[in-house]
Amino acid sequence: MPQSFSVPRLLINRLRNVMAGDMEADTRLQKVVTLVAGTMVADVCSIYKRTDSDELELVATEGLSVSAVHQTRLAFNEGLVGQIALSGEPLSIQDAPRHRAFSYRPETGEDPYHAFLGVPILRGGRVIGVLTVQNRTERLYEEDEVDSLQTIAMVLAEVVAADAQTQPSASDQRESRSVTLRGRVLGEGLGLGTARLHDPVVSPARYFTEDPDAEAVRLRVALRKLQTSIDRMLTSDVSAIFGEPREVLEAFKMLAGDPMWAARLEEAVRSGLSAEAAVDRSRREHRNKLENAPDPYLRERLNDLEDLDNRLLRILAGDDGPGSAASANGTENGGEVLIARRLGPAELLEYRGSGLAAIILEEVAPSSHAAIVARALGIPTLGGVSGLTDAISPGDQVIVDAEEGTLHIRPDQDLLNAYESRRVMRTERQAAFTALRDQPSRTRDGVEIRLLLNAGLALDLETMDKTGAEGIGLFRTEFQFLVSDTLPKMESQIGLYRQVLDIAGNRPVHFRTLDLGGDKMLPNANRGEEENPALGWRSIRFALDRPGLFRRQLRALVRAADGGPLSVMFPMVTKPEEFFEAKALLMDEIDWSVNRGFAAPCELHTGAMLEAPALAFALQEIAAEVDFISVGTNDLMQFFHAADRMVPSVSERYDFVSRPALRFLDMIREQCDLHDLPVSVCGEIASHPLEALCLLGLGYRSLSMPAAGIGPVKRMLRSLDLSTFVPEFRAALFSSNADLRNEVLSIAGIQKIALKDSR
Numbered sequence: 001m002p003q004s005f006s007v008p009r010l011l012i013n014r015l016r017n018v019m020a021g022d023m024e025a026d027t028r029l030q031k032v033v034t035l036v037a038g039t040m041v042a043d044v045c046s047i048y049k050r051t052d053s054d055e056l057e058l059v060a061t062e063g064l065s066v067s068a069v070h071q072t073r074l075a076f077n078e079g080l081v082g083q084i085a086l087s088g089e090p091l092s093i094q095d096a097p098r099h100r101a102f103s104y105r106p107e108t109g110e111d112p113y114h115a116f117l118g119v120p121i122l123r124g125g126r127v128i129g130v131l132t133v134q135n136r137t138e139r140l141y142e143e144d145e146v147d148s149l150q151t152i153a154m155v156l157a158e159v160v161a162a163d164a165q166t167q168p169s170a171s172d173q174r175e176s177r178s179v180t181l182r183g184r185v186l187g188e189g190l191g192l193g194t195a196r197l198h199d200p201v202v203s204p205a206r207y208f209t210e211d212p213d214a215e216a217v218r219l220r221v222a223l224r225k226l227q228t229s230i231d232r233m234l235t236s237d238v239s240a241i242f243g244e245p246r247e248v249l250e251a252f253k254m255l256a257g258d259p260m261w262a263a264r265l266e267e268a269v270r271s272g273l274s275a276e277a278a279v280d281r282s283r284r285e286h287r288n289k290l291e292n293a294p295d296p297y298l299r300e301r302l303n304d305l306e307d308l309d310n311r312l313l314r315i316l317a318g319d320d321g322p323g324s325a326a327s328a329n330g331t332e333n334g335g336e337v338l339i340a341r342r343l344g345p346a347e348l349l350e351y352r353g354s355g356l357a358a359i360i361l362e363e364v365a366p367s368s369h370a371a372i373v374a375r376a377l378g379i380p381t382l383g384g385v386s387g388l389t390d391a392i393s394p395g396d397q398v399i400v401d402a403e404e405g406t407l408h409i410r411p412d413q414d415l416l417n418a419y420e421s422r423r424v425m426r427t428e429r430q431a432a433f434t435a436l437r438d439q440p441s442r443t444r445d446g447v448e449i450r451l452l453l454n455a456g457l458a459l460d461l462e463t464m465d466k467t468g469a470e471g472i473g474l475f476r477t478e479f480q481f482l483v484s485d486t487l488p489k490m491e492s493q494i495g496l497y498r499q500v501l502d503i504a505g506n507r508p509v510h511f512r513t514l515d516l517g518g519d520k521m522l523p524n525a526n527r528g529e530e531e532n533p534a535l536g537w538r539s540i541r542f543a544l545d546r547p548g549l550f551r552r553q554l555r556a557l558v559r560a561a562d563g564g565p566l567s568v569m570f571p572m573v574t575k576p577e578e579f580f581e582a583k584a585l586l587m588d589e590i591d592w593s594v595n596r597g598f599a600a601p602c603e604l605h606t607g608a609m610l611e612a613p614a615l616a617f618a619l620q621e622i623a624a625e626v627d628f629i630s631v632g633t634n635d636l637m638q639f640f641h642a643a644d645r646m647v648p649s650v651s652e653r654y655d656f657v658s659r660p661a662l663r664f665l666d667m668i669r670e671q672c673d674l675h676d677l678p679v680s681v682c683g684e685i686a687s688h689p690l691e692a693l694c695l696l697g698l699g700y701r702s703l704s705m706p707a708a709g710i711g712p713v714k715r716m717l718r719s720l721d722l723s724t725f726v727p728e729f730r731a732a733l734f735s736s737n738a739d740l741r742n743e744v745l746s747i748a749g750i751q752k753i754a755l756k757d758s759r
Helices: 003-020 025-039 079-087 143-165 170-176 212-235 238-242 246-256 259-270 275-292 296-316 345-349 369-377 413-436 458-467 490-504 539-545 547-561 576-595 613-617 633-641 659-674 689-698 707-718 722-735 740-750
Strands: 044-050 055-062 073-075 091-093 115-123 126-135 179-182 184-187 190-197 336-340 356-361 381-383 397-401 406-409 450-455 472-476 509-512 566-570 604-610 628-632 679-682 702-705
Touching: 003 025, 003 143, 025 044, 025 055, 025 126, 025 143, 044 079, 044 143, 055 079, 055 126, 073 079, 079 091, 079 115, 079 126, 115 143, 115 275, 126 143, 143 275, 184 369, 190 356, 190 413, 212 246, 212 259, 212 275, 212 296, 259 275, 275 296, 345 369, 356 397, 369 381, 369 458, 397 413, 413 707, 450 458, 450 679, 450 707, 458 490, 458 707, 472 490, 472 679, 472 702, 490 509, 490 547, 509 604, 539 547, 539 576, 547 566, 547 576, 566 576, 576 604, 604 613, 613 633, 613 659, 628 633, 628 659, 633 659, 659 679, 659 689, 659 722, 689 702, 689 707, 689 722, 689 740, 702 707, 722 740
Parallel strands: 190 336, 336 356, 356 381, 450 472, 450 702, 472 509, 509 566, 566 604, 604 628, 628 679, 679 702
Antiparallel strands: 044 055, 044 126, 055 073, 091 115, 115 126, 179 406, 184 381, 190 397, 397 406
16 A cells, blocks of 8 residues: 555554544544544644534634634634635645635634645535644645545544534434424325334444454445345346336446445545445445436436445344334334435335335435436335425334325324325225226216326336326336436337337327426536526427437337337427427438338327417417327416426416406317317326316316326216306306306315215
8 A cells, every 4th residue: 555544554553543532522523632632743623613603613723823712703604714614625735824715813823824724624515614734834734634534534423413403402302303304295195114214324323443454345346246136136126117228227337336335435434434434435435426416417426325325224233124124123003114315216116125214315306307206116206305304214104195195103002093094095096996997987977088097117117007007198218318327228218119019909198308407407418507498498399309219209209119009199299390300300300111011000199288378379380290299288378377296386376266367268278179189197196086077077088197186087077067067167267357276166066076095
């Protein structure tokens, strides 16, 4: 090993002795700064702690005035210390007083000092403090000194966090107190189980090793196991959920085999850290960079790196895989509830079949890949649960109510009794929905309604037969692109589309072409950040500006049809010219395929998704060319209400069951009827019985929705007499000023329409 490791090893050996001692946190911090100053030949070493009010408080120092301890406070962005806290990155300066960000505090007595080095103290991806050293001479600290200080900061994180976040007996109080948190429902259902943390926790007691050589061997063995586990993923059927995008797993394997990553880990172990501490340090660095990365592609790559760190930590802890402990650790009444800050789709897939009762994610959006996979797996999932990691501990009993969006940690007996009642009711309800699977989707007065499935994963297709869906009203094709570091090959695209058509059999499948752009960018197609991605370069705009990419997809769809019927719809068409241009490209690809000996579709249906209000006023112009209209309510309603559906503070502020929204949808249906255009509604709204009832009252007869909505909506419509409901509904819509939702509920109650479990 290079000579530069002698100082870090000496420092770490001494630090281990300090950390092993039984002493108060303030005393320990003071011993650490004294040790660091002496070992690194620094005139000053100081620790600043982040307070509850987001200030940086000087809590220990060697070299500055002792009277400044607990007195000097800096704003989070103030001075050099504030710059480090804000950026989360180390900062080395040759002459600190001359730096523009330098903040002079006379009470500290730091006038004589010039050289400055500071590193963030990170915990859970969050800066909780800053560690600094200073010297009288003007010089830049060397890379190995920066490295050493970062290692010390990692060890200090647990001490600083314990001092900052706990008071006497607070931990004991938390262990016994029931806590209820709220989140956003990503996958509906109920779950009860014990909490299992996806992010492994490294105990401070495991930060050091007395035998670096043996620890390096242990690290290498774990790295080999990591490679083997990824190879196993590549040869298993896990990737089938994505339509076989081996590229994403191949890229993952490449990251795991990066010799630079392995060398850096071994370097840390050789300095005296344990293998766990070396990996934990890597994870903290990746996580901090992830928090501050503005580029979506870079964020995805850093997320992959953090995933690898977590996998390696689990292997070092003796956990061979996500599902290995699930059945053993589950409760009598349920399995485990997986708790994670964030979760990639590949990680989530490894928990398939492991008996998870539910999943709770601290940071996730309803449109994230993990949320889509969780819904496909049928696992109750909540996302955006703030304060989760501070409120929960491994092994805590947890109730997940992914119907109401609540999470109960350490529930009391009353909550457990209520959960059991809800679970029994849900089981009975699911049995009732299963019994309806083969029954016709027909109202009591004989009106036929088409109930179709929204899909985007191969796994979604399994639910067609289970739910009795009459086909796929929307197949999202972009997911195959988003989970891969490279563009899917033509053969991969053809294979996925052909698989979808084969499983559907004689049932219709409507392929939505790539809905990319905005917040769903390809790695090599980023045009920089947009102030409002939902209104930016996305969907059909993106596809038409990337004709090569778009034509390859259209060619794959034509090839997959193999002479059979093909239905294609273009997303977020705003003006007729966009539809005409997209359809012309599709016709060109059909001609191209025929000229090379491939069969043209025996039937071709081209549709436009009405997601932008502008298209509602241009239906006459495209009526002669378009075969059907699909109303995409998710985007249409956010544009209609000017409320971003990804922003919780406004996304649920505007009720779909409102007169403006429903009158607008009524106008769209009338225009489609006027121009003899088949029209369907596609979106989450269609899966809610009350909202679906309103759509039927407006005259829509084709609804496409997530699989979980088909049973409840079918039960509702089979209890409905449209000839009786429509007159009263339309009177409430156009002739009344009372709250519309309450009026519709009242009508449904009087007419005994099955909207809830009690009906």
